Amino acid sequence: MIAVKGRIDSRANIALAARSPGVVATEMPASPGVEVADVVDAVEGAAAGVAAATAEVAAAMQARVGRLARLLALDERLLVGATRFHGPWRTRLARALTRAGDASSWTLACLALIAAGLAWPGPLLGTGLRLAAATLLATAFSQSLKRTLNRPRPTSRIPGFEALAENPDRFSFPSGHTTAAVAAAVALAGAPFGLGSISLALALGVALSRVYLGAHYPLDVAVGAFLGSLAGAAARVIVPMAGG
Numbered sequence: 608m609i610a611v612k613g614r615i616d617s618r619a620n621i622a623l624a625a626r627s628p629g630v631v632a633t634e635m636p637a638s639p640g641v642e643v644a645d646v647v648d649a650v651e652g653a654a655a656g657v658a659a660a661t662a663e664v665a666a667a668m669q670a671r672v673g674r675l676a677r678l679l680a681l682d683e684r685l686l687v688g689a690t691r692f693h694g695p696w697r698t699r700l701a702r703a704l705t706r707a708g709d710a711s712s713w714t715l716a717c718l719a720l721i722a723a724g725l726a727w728p729g730p731l732l733g734t735g736l737r738l739a740a741a742t743l744l745a746t747a748f749s750q751s752l753k754r755t756l757n758r759p760r761p762t763s764r765i766p767g768f769e770a771l772a773e774n775p776d777r778f779s780f781p782s783g784h785t786t787a788a789v790a791a792a793v794a795l796a797g798a799p800f801g802l803g804s805i806s807l808a809l810a811l812g813v814a815l816s817r818v819y820l821g822a823h824y825p826l827d828v829a830v831g832a833f834l835g836s837l838a839g840a841a842a843r844v845i846v847p848m849a850g851g
Contacts, residue, residue, distance in 0.1 A: 678826070679826075682824040682825055682826045683761075683764070683765060683824065685818075685824070685825045686761055686765075686818060686821065686824050686825060687765065687768070689818055689819060689821075690821070692819065693771070693819075697819065698771055698819075698820075700812075700816075701771070701772075701815070701816035701819045701820050702771070702772060702816070702820065704809070704812040704813050704815075704816040705772055705784060705813065705816045705817065705820060705822070707809060707812075707813065708784040708785075708787060708788045708809070708813035708816075709784070710742075710746065710787070713738070713742045713787055713791065714742075716735075716738060717735050717738050717739040717742065718735075719735070720732070720734050720735030720738060721735035721736065721739070722735075723735075729799075730798070730799050730848060731799075733846060733848040734795065734798050734799070734802065734848070736846045737794050737795070737842050737843065737845075737846040737848065738791055738794055738795060738842075740794070740841075740842040740845050740846050741787075741790040741791055741793070741794035741795075741838055741839045741841075741842035742787045742790060742791060742838075744790065744837075744838035744841055744842060745783075745786040745787040745789075745790035745791075745834065745835050745838040745839075746783065746786075746787060748786060748834040748835075748837065748838055749781050749782070749783040749786040749787075749831060749834060750783065752780065752781055752830075752834070753776070753778040753779075753780065753781070753783070754778070756778075756780050757777075757778055758778060758779045758780035758827075759777065759778070759779060760774050760777060760778070760779045760822070760823075761779065761821055761822075761823070761824060762774065762821070763777070764779075768821065769821065770820055770821035770822050771819075771820040771821055772820040772821070772822050774822060779822075779823055779824060779827050780824070780826070780827045780830065781823075781827050781828075781830040781831035781834060782814070782817050782822075782823040782827040782828045782830075782831035783831065784813050784814075784816075784817055784822075784823075784831070785810070785813060785814045785817055785823070785827075785828045785831030785832055785835060786831040786832070786834045786835040786838065787835065788806075788809055788810035788813040788814065788835065789810045789814070789831065789832045789834075789835025789836055789838075789839065790834075790835040790836075790838035790839040790842065791806045791809075791810065791835075791839065792806040792807040792809070792810040792835075792839065793835065793836050793838075793839025793840055793842075793843070794806075794838075794839040794842040794843055796839075810832075810835070814828045814831070814832060
């Protein structure tokens, strides 16, 4: 660094002459001069502080990226480990559960409940409308997050990995099947004719089937369940029914 030795002259005095008669003119010294080198040192000190703060932020971000990488690696290991449970009858059951959690299945269930509610007075109309609201919200939540994060499916990410079911789209996070199934379970909790218990058992089966079939990572399913809980709770507020 080249130190600048210039100085603002501190010896200059400002003469203040009194304008009123009988007042003796006096002199006041100017303010002490400011070293230009002091200004440069202050700027350098501030820059060093900014650099240190930036380094701390970068280190914190690197630590978070490292934790995320370890979490995703664990997610992959759990998925690959689940393949040891593969068997013919388990595969058939998992595929049946996944088909039961398809969008077409939920649409058919909603239409059937609404039609039954219109034909016979009772709680089925409200149940169908609540189920429709829950599954629609679940789809909106899961698809929005999928299209934002774009996590590849296991078959695209893990070399040599083969899923036991066809992928409905390219993105894995979160599980749309799980989101819709859990949303239905929450929305139909306490519903008549045992629909609440049936939907809860189906949600658990769908969630497990998505990992078993290799369509989703465990983390995809966990986040899907969380989003489904939110969607189901929102549906209960949007479509209130007597007794629940």
